[in-house]
Amino acid sequence: xxxxxxxxxxxxxxxxxxxxxxxxxxxxxxxxxxxxxxxxxxxxxxxxxxxxxxxxxxxxxxxxxxxxxxxxxxxxxxxxxxxxxxxxxxxxxxxxxxxxxxxxxxxxxxxxxxxxxxxxxxxxxxxxxxxxxxxxxxxxxxxxxxxxxxxxxxxxxxxxxxxxxxxxxxxxxxxxxxxxxxxxxxxxxxxxxxxxxxxxxxxxxxxxxxxxxxxxxxxxxxxxxxxxxxxxxxxxxxxxxxxxxxxxxxxxxxxxxxxxxxxxxxxxxxxxxxxxxxxxxxxxxxxxxxxxxxxxxxxxxxxxxxxxxxxxxxxxxxxxxxxxxxxxxxxxxxxxxxxxxxxxxxxxxxxxxxxxxxxxxxxxxxxxxxxxxxxxxxxxxxxxxxxxxxxxxxxxxxxxxxxxxxxxxxxxxxxxxxxxxxxxxxxxxxxxxxxxxxxxxxxxxxxxxxxxxxxxxxxxxxxxxxxxxxxxxxxx
Numbered sequence: 001x002x003x004x005x006x007x008x009x010x011x012x013x014x015x016x017x018x019x020x021x022x023x024x025x026x027x028x029x030x031x032x033x034x035x036x037x038x039x040x041x042x043x044x045x046x047x048x049x050x051x052x053x054x055x056x057x058x059x060x061x062x063x064x065x066x067x068x069x070x071x072x073x074x075x076x077x078x079x080x081x082x083x084x085x086x087x088x089x090x091x092x093x094x095x096x097x098x099x100x101x102x103x104x105x106x107x108x109x110x111x112x113x114x115x116x117x118x119x120x121x122x123x124x125x126x127x128x129x130x131x132x133x134x135x136x137x138x139x140x141x142x143x144x145x146x147x148x149x150x151x152x153x154x155x156x157x158x159x160x161x162x163x164x165x166x167x168x169x170x171x172x173x174x175x176x177x178x179x180x181x182x183x184x185x186x187x188x189x190x191x192x193x194x195x196x197x198x199x200x201x202x203x204x205x206x207x208x209x210x211x212x213x214x215x216x217x218x219x220x221x222x223x224x225x226x227x228x229x230x231x232x233x234x235x236x237x238x239x240x241x242x243x244x245x246x247x248x249x250x251x252x253x254x255x256x257x258x259x260x261x262x263x264x265x266x267x268x269x270x271x272x273x274x275x276x277x278x279x280x281x282x283x284x285x286x287x288x289x290x291x292x293x294x295x296x297x298x299x300x301x302x303x304x305x306x307x308x309x310x311x312x313x314x315x316x317x318x319x320x321x322x323x324x325x326x327x328x329x330x331x332x333x334x335x336x337x338x339x340x341x342x343x344x345x346x347x348x349x350x351x352x353x354x355x356x357x358x359x360x361x362x363x364x365x366x367x368x369x370x371x372x373x374x375x376x377x378x379x380x381x382x383x384x385x386x387x388x389x390x391x392x393x394x395x396x397x398x399x400x401x402x403x404x405x406x407x408x409x410x411x412x413x414x415x416x417x418x419x420x421x422x423x424x425x426x427x428x429x430x431x432x433x434x435x436x437x438x439x440x441x442x443x444x445x446x447x448x449x450x451x452x453x454x455x456x457x458x459x460x461x462x463x464x465x466x467x468x469x470x471x472x473x474x475x476x
Contacts, residue, residue: 006044012113013038020344024304027189027269030340031096039123042116043072049107053330054117058105060460061087065102065117072120081128084121089161089459090200093154093183095122096192098456105330129199136206139167145473148173148230150217150415153181154455155446156236158462160209166470170209175216177272182238182455185263188297194270218414231476232441232469235429236462239447241411245289245403249357252365258294258404265301282306285397287368289313289354290404298402300341311347311396317375317383318350326381334381351375353388357401367395407452426451434472435465443469
C-alpha cells in the first residue's frame with residue numbers, strides 16, 4: 001500500500017488549527033484542511049500491514065481504510081471517495097468530530113505515528129463536494145413502503161439515508177426548528193459548522209427524504225397516527241437527559257446543564273429565536289464540572305464569550321500522558337487528551353469531588369466547595385473504589401457553573417409513554433435482537449438504546465437498524 005517505506009520516511013501530519021487569538025473572536029471552525037499534496041503524502045504512509053486493524057477493530061463503520069488510502073495516493077480521488085461512501089454515510093461529520101478510533105489501532109502507530117486517516121477522510125468528502133463528485137442519489141425503483149424516523153441526529157439521519165437508498169419513502173420528524181439533532185444543537189460551530197450539516201440535509205432532500213421540523217411526536221402528532229400512516233417507525237431521539245448532582249446549593253442561580261448552554265449558543269449563531277434568558281460567560285469565573293468532550297465544548301464556548309477565567313474539574317484521576325500499558329495497541333488508549341478548546345485557556349484539575357455550592361445573598365452561585373479524592377486502580381488500569389481524602393477540602397470561586405457529567409438516557413417522556421416503551425437497567429430504550437421496541441412496527445436505535453456515545457457509533461447503529469427495518473418491510 002502506498003510507498004513501502006512511507007510510514008518511515010514521511011513525517012506524520014495531523015490537523016492544522018487557526019491561531020488561538022484569531023479563532024477566539026468567532027465561532028467558525030478551528031481546524032484547517034491539509035493541502036492535497038500533504039494528503040497525498042499522508043496516504044503514502046499507509047503500510048502493507050496484512051491485517052488492517054484500522055477498519056477491523058478500530059472503525060465502528062468498518063471503513064475500508066487501506067483501500068481508499070491507496071487510491072488517494074495514486075490520485076484516484078473519485079474512486080477513493082466511492083469506497084469511503086460505501087461504508088460511511090456522512091464522512092463530513094466523522095471527519096470533523098470523530099476521535100479517530102481507526103488511528104488508535106493503526107499498525108503504523110504501534111511503534112510510531114499512525115496514518116492521518118481522519119484528515120484523509122475529510123479531505124476526500126470535501127473534494128467530492130467541491131469537484132461535483134457528490135450528486136443526489138435516486139433509487140432506481142421505489143417500494144410502496146413508508147417509514148417515519150423520529151429524531152434527526154446522526155443515528156436518525158443514517159437510518160433515513162439507508163432506507164431511502166433501499167427505495168422506501170422516508171419522513172424524518174424533528175422537534176427543533178432545524179434538522180441535525182446533536183450535530184446541529186449539541187456540537188459547537190467551531191467544531192462542526194452548521195453549513196456542513198445543512199449541505200447534507202439539502203442533498204438528502206433532493207434524494208427524496210422528507211423533513212418535518214418543529215414537530216414533537218407525542219404532543220403535535222400522536223404515535224397512534226404514525227402507526228396508521230407509516231409501515232414502520234424508528235425512534236432515534238438520542239440520550240439527552242443530563243446527569244444531575246445532588247449537593248447543598250444546587251438550587252442556586254447560574255448553575256446550568258452543559259447541553260442547555262451549548263444548544264442556546266448554537267441557536268444564537270444560527271439566528272434562531274431564544275425563549276429563555278441568555279446564558280453568557282463574559283466577565284464570569286466559569287467552572288465546568290465534568291472532563292469529557294461536552295465539558296471541553298463548554299470551555300471553548302465560554303472562552304469565546306469572554307469569560308474572565310475557565311476551570312474544568314473531573315472526579316476521576318488524571319490519565320497518563322501516554323498510552324497506558326493496560327490498554328495496549330490496538331485498543332483505544334487510556335491516556336490524557338487535550339482538546340483545541342483546552343489550548344485556548346483552561347485550568348484543569350482531576351480527582352475533585354463536589355461537596356456543595358455557596359452563593360450570594362441574592363441567591364447566585366459564588367463558589368464550589370470541593371474535596372480531593374483517591375481511586376484504586378483495577379487490573380485493567382481503570383479507576384475503581386473512590387475515597388475522599390480527609391482534610392483536603394477546598395473552594396473554587398465560580399459565578400457560572402456548567403454540569404457536564406454525562407447523560408442518563410433519552411428524555412422524551414410523552415413519546416415513550418404513548419409508545420408503551422420499556423427500558424433497561426440503564427434507563428435506555430429496550431429492544432430485541434431485531435431492534436424492535438416492544439411493537440413489531442416500532443424500532444429504536446442510536447444513543448436512545450445504547451446510551452450516550454460517539455457520533456460514529458450512532459451512525460453505525462442507524463445503519464444496522466435500517467437493515468433490520470428493510471428486512472421487516474420486505475416480509476410484510
